[in-house]
Amino acid sequence: MLASICRRRRLATPLRQILAGGGAAATNPVRSIPESVLLSHGDYSTAVAAASADPEPCPATVSYLLSCGLSAAAAAVAARNFRIRDTDRANAVQALLREYGFSEAEVARTLRHESVLLILDPDRIIRPKLDFFFSLGFEPRLFAAEPHILSRSLDNHIVPCIEYLRGILGSDDNVRTAACRVPRALLADPDKVMRPAVEAFRRNGLSKESITKLLLIHLGLLMVPLDRIDEAFDDMKELGLRVTDTGFLYGFRVICGLKRETWRRKVALYQSFGVCEGDVLRAFKTQPTILLASDETINKRIRFYLDVLKLEMGHVMAHPMSLSLSLEKNIKPKCAVLSVLMREGKIEKKLNLLASLQCNSKVFTERFVQRYAKDVPDVVKAFEGQIKFQGFGDREFELLSHRMTEAKKL
Incomplete structure (x- = not known):
């Protein structure tokens, strides 16, 4: 059954996508973010356009970026996209982050991944965003994990995004919990990306309470393409899991997050230890995350149980949670x-x-x-x-x- 689902999912990929070398098999839907999500409605694109990319990186900009912890290669690439013309402003940006409780490591990580912040006005552009997020209880680690958020427009993106999520998740505490688990989800456009995804969940039978729980499990599911969402619901139905089943939401999160080749390969890996497809399916229904670990990790865990603890594979598969623990x-x-x-x-x-x-x-x-x-x-x-x-x-x-x-x- 698992193999048939994988084959069906592969055939469902439009031929033009296959010929183009893309398709759903080429990317992880939960992790992929459309370019429009990253560049629209934000201060990032405005700042970069104003800076006008130079064919050769500015040596002074490269030197400053090196002092912020960027590698030589990363500094050279970034310095082609913008130029630091005012080191006092750049220093003020770093001072502002420290003022809001960023550790030196968090300042370095934030600027390493979103160095364009150094050319933004710290008090007019960055401070209001920090004030907004900190008023909701967010901490610096959110921005160190996903610093692109600070380049997005407060009025055009951040506030509408949080307001929409509050309406779906029910409280600021839930918004904070979900966003801290998957910070990059805050980059998604609330009208073009989030709202259509939620409507797809409803259309496929999830209740309001189930949608809230699903997004608390993994907020990144809001960025899954709509056709993939529909396909994942079909896959879950073929696996015999209904939207009202206890483990449905966790299984759905895993199904959406796996590439098709990865799904087939992991099932085959379990089968290489003498596990039949039915046993893999039963274990997946109980503990869907058994398919999220890397091949190497799965192999090491099974070998430990078999070779060190001297257990039988049947005992291991009867306790699938053990295959998800470090x-x-x-x-x-x-x-x-x-x-x-x-x-x-x-x-x-x-x-x-x-x-x-x-x-x-x-x-x-x-x-x-x-x-x-x-x-x-x-x-x-x-x-x-x-x-x-x-x-x-x-x-x-x-x-x-x-x-x-x-x-x-x-």
Whole structure:
């Protein structure tokens, strides 16, 4: 079924796009932003046009940009698009960012990715935007992550954008949460991009509450092309997922974010470990993010469970969340804790290992770290990564299957 969806999606690509070397298979719809989104209604295009690009970069501009942390290549490219004629103004821009709480690293990152800010009037153009965003509770890290926002027009883009999102998401807190997760979504035009996307969600059966939740999950879905949105709904229907199902929104976010070749390749990767297509589908329905990790990451996670923990692939696929958790930051520290506790005889071998590993950090900490911290101080060191996991050795767990565990609960 998964393969048939991929084939159907490929055939759905217009022939003229394929011949042009493009099409939906060539880009990630969630990440791609139309050029018009970036250049319309903003101070960026006005400032650059006023500066008039020079065929050769201005040495003084290059030198200043180098002092801001740009690489030589990036400084040369930027200096062809504009010229810093007033270093006092450029210095004032940097001082303004620091005044609003930008760290030196955030100032450098902001100017490295949007160096044209250095030629904008700091008090007339940049300060009002910072005042507006900070009044809503935004922090400097938003602009360090997506500094192009500060080049957009406050009246023509930023305010209408926030007002539209407030109407959809319901509160300033939700707007801030969603935007901080995907800052580049604030570059989208509210009338030409956001509104049509929301209408497409409604047309395909999502309720107002579901749209709010979907955009809190990933605000970048507002920038997905309309035909791709319709196609993703068809894909979800073919997978047997209805808009009212619990996992629909998370699955929809993943479907929209994957290239077609990437989808096929990841399914094939799981199948290379002896997993049938049906098992991949069931795991996807439970934990859609199993298809978001890179091929290398998926391979490393599976090899760890099979080779180090000595688990069977069936056990792993029955706990798909374990395939979405970081080995280094999550799984291995937890394994280190369990290894210490097993060595000290504090836990029995009868333990559903994967269920324990995939529980959230708060629950795991209460159950295995805080509970034993006084008697076994090493559990704290293990959880913090100071004691590395070296395997369970001959002290293997007597694994309980997922079904056995559920039966015991009943």
